[in-house]
Amino acid sequence: MFARNIKIAKDYFSLVNFKNKYLILFIILDLFNVLISLLIPLLASLIVECLTNKLYKIAIIYVGILGITYLFNKIGSYFTNWCYANFFKETYVDVHTTLVNSIYNYDEEYFKKISIGKIINSSNSDIINIAEIPSFLIELFIEFIRLIVIYFVFAKQSILILLYVIIINIIYYNFARKCSDKNTFYLKKQIHYADKITGLLQQILMGLKDIKSFDIGSKLNNKLDGYRKKWQEYYFLKRKYYFTRKTILSLIIDFGKIFLYIILILFLVKNKLSISIFLLLISYYEKLKDSINDIMNYDISIREEAVSLYRINEIINYKNKAITISGTVNNDNINGLVEFKNVSFKYNGMLTLNNISFVAKPNEITTIVGQTGAGKTTIFNLLLRLYKVDKGKILIDNLNIYEYSSIVYYSNISIVNQKTFIFDMSIRANLSLIDSNKKRQVDACKRVGIHDFIMSLPNGYNTILKKDAYNISGGQKQLLSLARALLTTSEIILLDEVTSSLDQDTTNKIVDLLDDLKTDHTLIIITHNKELMKASDNLIVLKNGKIEGIGKHKDLIKNNDTYKKLVH
Secondary structure, eight states: OHHHHHHHHHHHHHHSOSOOHHHHHHHHHHHHHHHHHHHHHHHHHHHHHHHHTTOHHHHHHHHHHHHHHHHHHHHHHHHHHHHHHHHHHHHHHHHHHHHHHHHTTOOTTHHHHSOHHHHHHIIIIIHHHGGGHHHHHHHHHHHHHHHHHHHHHHHHHOHHHHHHHHHHHHHHHHHHHHHHHHHHHHHHHHHHHHHHHHHHHHHHHHTHHHHHHHTOHHHHHHHHHHHHHHHHHHHHHHHHHHHHHHTTTHHHHHHHHHHHHHHHHHHHHTTSSOHHHHHHHHHHHHHHHHHHHHHHHHHHHHHHHHHHHHHHHHHHTOOOOSOOOOOOBOOOOOOOOEEEEEEEEEETTEEEEEEEEEEEOTTSEEEEEOSTTSSHHHHHHHHTTSSOOSEEEEEETTEEGGGBOHHHHHTSEEEEOTTOOOOSSBHHHHHHTTOOOHHHHHHHHHHHTOHHHHHHSTTGGGOBOOTTTTTSOHHHHHHHHHHHHHHTTOSEEEEESTTTTOOHHHHHHHHHHHHHHGGGSEEEEEOOOHHHHHHOSEEEEEETTEEEEEEOHHHHHHHOHHHHHHHO
């Protein structure tokens, strides 16, 4: 128990600052409070002894001291809890900030290893669950101090009585510990299936349209039922070991008290014990029971909350496979000339790009086409510096992309994804995440052709976009994401299937818009849309990670078989 809890303490305080003034005050006040509480049985026994010997005035004095002790005990308890509440309100913010910041750095592999349900639960319930870890650790330590003090009182009266009490405590503790081990084991299982339920429920909410169209609700319910039954099973087993310890095993302590009464009565009969000491030892035996139960409860609680601690640590300490760039070039005067020179790249041991070379020029639309798995997304991932090339070079304005500082690089390259995400906030607030200047926001929206639509809304730019902008059309959402990209002032814009799922009229508008945007940008596009292919200045045809052809639509459609198949 000691080694495990010391490790948990180290792991917790590697995440949370130990040198918090409120935590230090809490430790001091809590220790003071526990020692004060030990005076209460002693004062009660002294009052009884004074009354037995008809020392009424002294008894009244002890009653007064007892009242003051109660007062200090309750005031101490209040400020102990006040200190801890202040400590945790700061801790919650710090841990939540650390967890969220770590999410921003995840690579594409992350969600294969840790579910969204787990992340959501960890960012809420798990952070709250670990609130009491330092409290429980400190209380556990203080309870051991109280235990030693009480054992010392027993030892002063009789070593025989002390040995008897210790034996009862050890028997109870060993059985109770086995129950607590089982309790923690099944708690982990229960939380595992809670994550599965949360994760699947989130997927159901995101895919409601498909669920209704394919009528697969009953099958998903069957899957949820399986998870729920497992959750029920492990919840019951966890609780079973909990209430076994609280009921059946507590009989060990209770019957131990019966035999202690007999032993102490024998000592009393033989005048080896006064009535006040008799009452003090019985009262302290009750305290021992409370201390052992508290030690068990704190130990269980520490282990239960440690489950949440290690879930949080797993998220925060995830080993990101994406590279860390430490470029030093801060030259922000970038024109946007992009060049791949003999680039090869392996992903999970598979060759996804094989010695490819091409140039994407400023003021042109460069379009990358190919079947699924041809390597198109890999090109974008490399341009976003998520991974490093195995062979060859990627240059921007004739400088290796890894030499640019992160601030300069990401201020000059941005991406508009196929499934762009809009936050549940106003149009203005969404745009302000990129640039809070209202004039530039309006200019960007005018340029992409969505300003008039925004102004036609009752609240204009203050219109709230709900649940990933379901209250505007897909085309309008895509135009808004393009306006957002313009606000980044990037020279290079990557567009990934921006016209998929859009109607023909909206697609034509985006084709015209891209023709305008290329006048002051380098545009690199991934698409399957024929109209975008025709409008491109340069097409790069990929097949199995190799370039099968480079040129314009009118030339490739005549003499490139791979391109012909893609178009038709």
